[in-house]
Every structure is written in C-alpha cells, then in structure tokens.
Amino acid sequence: MSPRQPFLHDLSMLLSAPMQAWSGQDGQIRAQGAQGMYVADTRVVGEAVLTVNGEEPEPLGSAGPVFDSVVRAVGGAYADPLLLLARRRTVGPSRVAEEISLRSDLPDEVTVSVGLRIGVDFSPMTAVKSGGPRVPLAPVRRGGRWVASSGAVTASFEAPGAVAVADDGGIAFHWDVTIPPRGRAQVGWSVDAADGQSPVAAAQAGGGAGGIAGAVGTASPQPLRVSARDPRLAALVAQAQQDLAGLRMSAVERPDDSFLAAGAPWFFTLFGRDSIIAARMMLPVDPELAAGTLRTLAARQGVENNPETAEQPGKILHELRRGELVLPANSHNEGLRLPPVYYGTVDATPLWISLLHDAWKWGMPEEAVRGLLGNLEAALGWLRDWADADGDGFLEYLDTTGHGLANQGWKDSGDSIRWGDGSLARGPIALAEVQGYAYRAALDGAELLEAMGRPGPEEWRSWAAVLAEKFRAAFWCRDGLGTYPAIALDADKRPVDGVASNMGHLLGTGILSTEEGDVVAARLMHPSLFSGFGIRTLDTDNGGYWPLRYHCGSVWTHDSAIILAGLAASGHSADAAHLAAGLLNAAEGFGYRLPELFSGRPADDGGPLPYPSSCRPQAWAAASAVPILLATLGLEPQGAGLLPVAAAGVPTPFGAFTVSGLWANGRQFKVDVDAEGNTAVSAAP
Template identity: 50%
Template sequence: MPETLQPFLHDLELVFRAPTQAWSERDGQIRAATAGPGAPGASVCGVMHSDVRVLSEAILAVDGREPEPAGSWRDDDGRLVAVGLPRHVDGPGADPTARVLRARRVEAGLVEEEIELACATAEPVTAVVSVALAADFATMEAVKSGYATAPLAAVPAEGGLAWASAGGAVGEVTAVVEAPGAVVDLTDPARPVLRWTLTAAPAEPARASWRLAAEDRAAVVRGAAGPAPEAWCVPRPTADVRLARFLDQSLRDLAGLRMSLPALPGREFLGAGAPWFFTLFGRDSLWAARFLLPLGTELAEGTLAVLASFQGKRADVESQEEPGKIMHELRRAALTLHGENLSLPPIYYGTVDATPLWLCVLHDAWRAGMPDDAVERLLPRAERALAWVAAGVRDGYLTYLDTSGHGLANQGWKDSGDAVQFRDGRLAAGPISLCEVQAYAYEALVHGAELLEAFGRQGSDSLGTAPSQLRDAAAALAARFRGDFWLEDALGPYVAIALDGDGVPVDTVTSNMGHLLGTGLLSAAEEALVARRLVEPELDSGFGLRTLATSSAGYWPLKYHGGSVWAHDTAIAIRGLVLSGHSAEAARLAEGLLKAAESFEYRMPELHSGDPADGPGRVSRALPYPAACRPQAWSAASAVVVAGALGKL
C-alpha cells in the first residue's frame, strides 16, 4: 500500500466562492485528519485560499465535548447549515432539548461562521462554546498528495489571532481570525481556541460568531468582481423537477466558480473545479463557456480574452510553450505532485486540444451574438492559433509528446498515464494522435476560414492561413482520417481513440468518438455509425458514457479515464448528437446524466463510477468516484446541454 493516498471528497461538504473554499465533514467540523487505512493524518478538510490551506481545523465543542450530529444542508444563500445536539447539557428525559446550529458562509477571501445555542429546557442553559483552530498553510499539491503537515503557530491580533506564511513555496499569505466577544486562548499557539460563555433560554437563543480573512499577495487568479450574468439567475420552471433542480444547482455552482485575473479584472472565466483545479484551465474553461453559450456570450468573451493574453510566443521544452499555442493551466507556483514524476511550471502549455478549441469557441460565440468589435480584437490571436493548427496537420495530424520528462504524458482531455491503451491493455507509445483532436482541428480550420473572410482578413500564404489554404488543409485532414482511424469489430464500425507513434490505430472503443459529431469531420453516414455505437451498452452505462468500453481488458468502473463516466464528456456527445440530427440518442444520454445528477443531489461531480444502471451488476443510483472534484465547471455546465437536448431551454 502506498505511504500516502489522495484524500477522498465524496462524503465532504463544501462552501465556496472563488478563490476561497471551505471543506468540512457533513456535521460542519473541519478536522485536521480523517481515519482511513493508508492515509493517516491526511485530509482535504480546511479553508483553501488561492491553492494554500489557510485553516486546517475548526472543531466546535460545547463544554469540551463535540455535539452529536443531527443533520446538515445548504440553504438558499449557499451557506452550510449544520445542527448538533449537545445532550450533556440537556434537561431530563429522552427528548433532545438543546441544540447548536452552525451556519458557514464563504466569500472571496472570507469565511464567516455564526453559532447559535438554543434550548427548550425548564431553566436557561449556560455552556462554554469553543472552536479549536489550526492552520498548516499546506500547498494544494501537498494536500492532494495526502501529506499530513504540522500546524503553524498563531499570534495575537486585534480582536482575535493571525497566521502568516514564512515564505518558501507558499509565499506571502496571511490569515486573520476575528471573534467578537470570545476569549482567545493561545496557550498552545499551534492550536488556539476561541471560547464564548453563552446562556440560552427557551425562545431566547444565544449567538456567537467568528470570521477568517485570507490574503495571498502571490495570487494569479481572483474572484469575479460583479454578479453572475442575469441569464444564469432566471428560474426555469419545467414539469421535470429533476431538471429544474439540476439547472438551479449547476448555475449556482458556476456563479461561485467565476474568476478573473488581477491584470484583467473585467474578463471573467470559470475556474475548472474544487478543490484541485481552482484556477484557469484552457480546455476546461473553454468547454464550460461553450456549453453556456445558450445563456449569453459574456463568459465566452472573457475566457477567450484571458487565454489569448497567455498565447504562446516562443518554443520552450519545459513549459511546452509554442508560438500561437493556447495554455493548459495557470498556477501561483510550480506544481509538483509527489510520487507521480510530475512537475509543471506555473504557466503550462501541455495540451494538444486547447488551441483548436479556442478557435471553435471564438466562432461559436460570434455566431451566438458576441459583438463584432470584441471578435475583431481577437482575430490577430486567431491567426496565430490557426498557424499552429495548420502547421500541425499539414502532412499528418495534431499530435503530442512530452519531451520534458516530467510533464503530462497524455495531453488530451484524458490526461492520466493509462488513458490511451489498446483493447488488450497495452499502453500506446507516442507521439499520440487523438481522434477528437483531429475533429477539433478540422472544425477550427473551416470556421477559422469563415471568420477571416467575414472580417475581411486575408491570412498568410506563407503560414498556410489564407482561407482557401485552411479549407484545403481541412479537406485533406478529413480524407486522411477516413483512411486511418476507422476500425470494425463484432458490433460494427467505430473510430479508434488514437493512432500511436507508429501510426497504428489504438483499437479500444471509447467515448472519444462522440466528440467527432457535429464538427464536420465525418459524413452523415459516418455520424450515424458513431451515434449507434455510443448507445451500445458497452459504452452507455445508463448514467452517461463510459470513458472506456466494457469490452476492453483495462476497463474498470472506478478508473479515472478507464471506465468511469465524465459528465462533460457525455455532454459533448449529446451536443454533437443534437447537431448531427440524432435527437433520440441525445435524449437517451441526457436522461442518463439527469439520473446521475439526481444521485449527487444535483451537484454534478467531475466524474462518477461506470457501473451500469441496467443489466448484470446494475446499481439503483450512480455511484461516486470518491476523489472526484465537486463541483467541476464543465460538469455543472453540462446541465445546460442536457436541458437543450430535452427541449427545455
């Protein structure tokens, strides 16, 4: 068993507002450790601000004992409300006649908690309510890797106490706690305690509160300044209560994931997901913005502009930067995940698909009503991106290969080390040419030519970006693809996930082929073949598409990209099915995602198990992938795709 394990998330509660997130157990307690084999001392619980855990413990007690949990929920204001029963201060009898209510609210850089002691006893109840705190200032990668870290010493501050980082990997981060009316006990500076003596009487509850303010002077992202787009806030009544709840919860979550850059405060994008991806990601932010285009173009405009500001200018092996390329992820510092031979610079370009996707979203946003002047400002960046795509497909395909030795081995959306494998379980060797990336490239070339012509731009003959050259390159790509990627098995024709470094088709049946629909790469007849294959039981779990079909040796329902279900992946296929005229198949997959959302109280996780809803081994509800982020931007945005496919948007 490994020394450390990534913490599970599925049984935890979250309150968040980018770039701040508060994770706790369901009873509201923020514990520094959770019990579990293989992960002693490891927990994600705490308050994370800008990829630093500024609070690792907040344990409430009444007269020195934790109240027994009685339930928790998220209220209409997004707060986590937890109820505890301190039965040791009750009156006589079986009825619990005292209770503690704890309500936690999060804003950018701020966590506020209100505590209420109430009773129905014959006499008033007086008790000491305490909150024991700790702060370890662990980096996100240390938390994700399952490392237990020692708490730092707090110091007195006006109205409370404070912690400050000592530099190093964390940089200049501070956390200040204010606790009106509390006695602040710093006997053990590493484990300070806030104490209030409260007296509650029937119909006269007693209250206390504390708040934490966090600041990171090295932050590269920050929370959005203004409100969410108005279209996100309009209730959408529908006869299907599940769909209404899915849309409502998803749009609330998306509002909380809105971010901006300090240098571009008016340009918003979506952080990819909590807790590990609370920052700008190329493909994730682009797909989420694309899904949300039916609700307006503001988010797409901001996402495109922010990513354009990081567009590659030079060739660099370490960061995988190349001229014209769109970046993969942005961090406050280098990202090193222990035990994974992974070390990424703060701005990392190791993605093969973000550049064509950027072009596709620019075109779609223009068609959806993005102002012409906003589009025109981005066209010089579009021409550079088109040059990168055109160069990649000039004689072959868009491929990837990590040449740094410590970057992402796989650079499509399925980026785990075993994501591209043959049906017998062998891993494919690079350079890898993914099927869906060629579809994005085809679409980018054709729509890029359309954009240039619409705005009177000629492109560059020398770079291969003249509109006629782009269309010719797209047609040649489609012809090559048709000859190289199609395979057949007992169930009929299908598209290989990729070609390996020798040009051999990787013969597993995967969800990737769903991304080809509606891009123009396939003929109508070919799209019909893909549509039929997507709803075969080997791929369609009944709760969404499996990433890898059950016919593969490497299949397992709890493998990250080897049999699990990703909501956004299924949503891309649904979107393509609608665009290509396969509405029945689209509705079937949409219904599956809706059933999955119901299983997770409509806060759709990053991914879930690929166990079947019907047939042998069936489960009655979608099962969690325990380490999945929740919420995840593109998973939440899939609600809009589902609503559209079901004719409710």
C-alpha cells in the first residue's frame, strides 16, 4: 500500500506554539498516523500508551486536557467500575506533561502496576504528512532524565518514581502504585523539547512594542467577552481565542513581534498570506498582532530576483521553515520542493500593504508606521515592476522551477483553477481576487503616502483606476444564471469560466461597481455556491466539483468569513447575516472549533462533514470568529472612537448580544446590539 497523508478529524489536539500533542480521543498516543508530540516541525514522541496491570484503561470520555477512563483489571468482583483513571495533559511552549491520577472506591487497599510505553520518534513533519516511515531514536540516560537528540532537536524525558528501561525505539516506564481504600494515588511524566535551528519560537509575553493597543498607554488587549442570548456565539469566540493563543509565535530574530502560525499540525510556522489575513481579521480584538506581523514579514521582504526561491525586490514571503520542504506524489502538490524561505505567493504583498493601512487606521502609532514606509514603497514597487511579468496590466504568477507551487494564490493546490467543464487552466494565471487585492492596496498605499508626506499617491490612484478598467473589460463571463467574474485569466488571456468563491473576495475592495457587487452577492448566495453552512470553493455545476475536494467544492472557513465581511462592507447586510448564521451552525457541528475546511455538501443533507486532514486549529479559521461576530455591524475606527457604519435595523443572526474587548486607537470599547441590529458603542472605563 502506498503511503497516505494521515487524517486528523478524529484526533484530540492540544498545543502551545511551538509544541503540540495529538492523540486518540482516549488520550493514548499510538504509533500510527499523525499521533504524537511535536516541537516545531519535528515529532519527538510517536507513542505514549498507558496500561494498568497490563491492560489499557477503557475510555469514558474526554474534556479538554483530561481523558477519563475506567480500570477493570482491578476489582473485577464488582459490577460497577470502582477504579477510575484520569490522564491530565498540559502543553507549554517547550514541555508536555501528564498527570496520571487513580481514584478508587474499592473497600480494600490495592496495588497496581502502571506502565507507560514511550516511543521516541524524530520524524520530520513532511514525513508525517506524507505517511512516510518513522524515525525511532534510542534515548540515553543523563542523571535522572532520558535524553534523545538529532541535529539541533533534543528531547528529554522524566518520570519521577518510575523504573525505566530503554531500547532502540524508546522507553518503558513502570510504577507500582498503592491506592488506599476509597482513596487516590498519582504519578506523572514529562517531555521537554527544543529545536535549536527552528526559525520560529514561542511568542514572548508582553511583546508588541510600537503596536496599537498600547499606543496611548493602555494595557495589552484583554480577552474578547461575549454575552449573547444564543450561547453558541460565546462558545465560538471562547474556543477561537484559546486556539489563537496556542498559535501565537515569534521569529527567533524578532522575539518582541508576534504573529499567528498558519495552522496545526502541518503549517506550524510563519506564512505570509495566512498570518496577514488572520491579523487583519483580529484588528478589532488584538491589534498588536498586526504590528508584529507587519514587522516580522518586513524584516524578510525580498531584495533580489531569485527564480529558485521566487524572491523579487519588495515581495513578501510565502512561508518560512527550518529546511527544505519536500512533498510526495500523493499530495495536493505532487513533487513539490520548496526552499526554507520561499516567496511563491502572488497575494501576500498587496495584502501586507492593506494590513499596514488598516493597522494605521486602527491606531498604529505614526512613528511605527513611518518605520515601515520604506517597506511600503518597496511593496508598491513590486506591484508595478515585478508582479505583471508580461505587461498586460494584471498581477499573475508562473512557477518557472518545475518544483515550486503551480498555483500561488490562496487556493494553492495544483488542481484548483478550473474551467466550467472541470479541466485545468494553463498558466501564467491572473487570479480575479488578486486584482481586487492589488486595486485596494494601491489606494491604501496612496492614502498612506499622502498622509506621511511621501511622493507618489496620485500615481497609485491612477494605477488603480487603470487596473479596474482592465478588470471590467477582461474578467466578466456569462452562463445560464447571468454574468459573473471569472476565477482567473489563463495563459492566453481568456477568462477561466469556473464559478468559484474567488469572486467573493472582490467585495469591499472597491474594484466592483455597486451594480457589479449586487450581481456577485446574488451569485455567491445561490444554492450552487452557498451550501447552507458556507460558500463552496467551486460551484456544484462545475465538472470538477466534489464536496470533499480540497479547493474544488469544499467550504473553507476563512474564505466564507472574508466573503461575509465583503458582503457587509458592500451593503449586503442581510446576506452577511445569513452566511454568519450558516458558519455558526457549522461551528456547532465541530464543537465550536471551526476547521480549516469542511465538506461542501448541502446543509439539508445533515450536519457538516469534516475534511479529514484539515488543520485544527488554523489561524485564519479561528480568527474568522471575529467577522462572524461582527457580521452585520460594520464597525470602523473614526478619530478616537469606534463607530458602526452598517445600516441599522438588519436583524442579527444571533439575537441580542453584548461584546466587550474591542480596540481602536488605543482605547477599549463595548458594543451592545439588540435583536434588530441596532448598535450602541461605549468606551470601556
């Protein structure tokens, strides 16, 4: 059997960047699939199986970090389960620890043999993702700990009070545990791990100097708090904040600037596009992320033309890893081989420009903005001088190496850009949404340049106007339902007529007229694209549609959330509310942790199906809780205040609610919303 990418949907996950732990729902970590404990991009524990008297405890259930089970190898004379075991797992930035508690209601003292088999496995993440062979490692004893290392990655294990025996593949710990009558006993173990060559690390508490929330001497952002008649809303927001806290990282060379890692387990590092979009969604809640993300990416902005890495002057990177990334033939990008610092993205640069603009609007101090003006001008220069390789006026991409990303927008799998009959478009590809991003970036850049007294604002306004005119002439298609923007232009400059979610990203950029925005909104909410839970990546009439195809029929949480925000910004508040309600229904089906993507099957066919190898959590999926929460409010900073700009009187999809912990211009605000969508904003004391 050929290797397969492991599924994740039925696993339990805990993380605190750069550590993460994946197990079965019973808490056992078995030597299969993606189960294990990881530091950055290396798995250090591939097995952690617990037994009592030689038998595995029988699971009762789990809640967060606690896995409850019953031990039936003891007290078998009783019909009721009188010996319980709780396995509490905690994950920190460099340590995973487990507390194993035994609680007895037996009338007599009992002594049990608790065993724990630890498989030491130093497989790189790329090997795990491809289902490749494991890399077992023999630990050695050093003092009271067992230590394993490979290159710059080290892991040390400790189990106080246990007898330990090591072999080539790990360690067997054993405790003889005496439990008093109707009493308790406890043992535990831990692993500490580090990767000395990882370019990313845990974010430092209290970082973010020169950010937004602290601009006028306020404290760091406080957690978002929601009180709602619909309890699901608060559950979604609470889970999202917990997940985002676990994804918060810093570049090793910039420890004070934090960003969000793209997602666990596969993309637990800096991604330009993902980190920017997540930070932009979080601006009303955690504005420090925007400042940290902007500076982290600016520090690695392209300075030379290097086809092998896709670097170009002014370009923002795609992803950062400790070594070369190689994916096998069974992946979405067959034969992919990327360098440690890779710039193969067409959209991160315009998105970086707009994040800088939006962060400035939300209160990023002028001094901090001025510190990035050189990067802004370089990024704008990339739009003009490098992004349009053939001079047709559009941003496009083409991998010239043969082993880079064939598609370099957010739908970056090799089969994502399709004609209506399902056939694949041939590159160079000019994506529809990227033209919208560039249009918005040019205007945002012009506003910043003008405000900061720098030359060129009128040049960029003219550039944007020309782009909009060209877009209107080149991208529109027609089918039986009417007109709509094509997903892209192909190598022959033909509009690729696949009906896809990409058009939704144009809403709110300004590149569409009011009438065109109405057409796009109607098409997005048509049942061929709107599943009832979210917007499908590809419509059901396409020859390549399948509800569990990665970019060709599934629903991506962030995609729908961006569309939701665009609908609200372009005056389609009722559609935004409908979409927000669908996403909240989907969240309920996933325990309020919205995944990276899920099935595009219709909502009236049952609950949302997982895409089984989807990241959980993923930064832009978790951050989507904010646009869902603020779906119909359209809040924007104005002066020192925070004002709703959406039309009043659009009923919310959640009923009445109150949200506090929103930030603008260094001040914190509370928003009260009644069931009809009428909004009152007040400054927090």
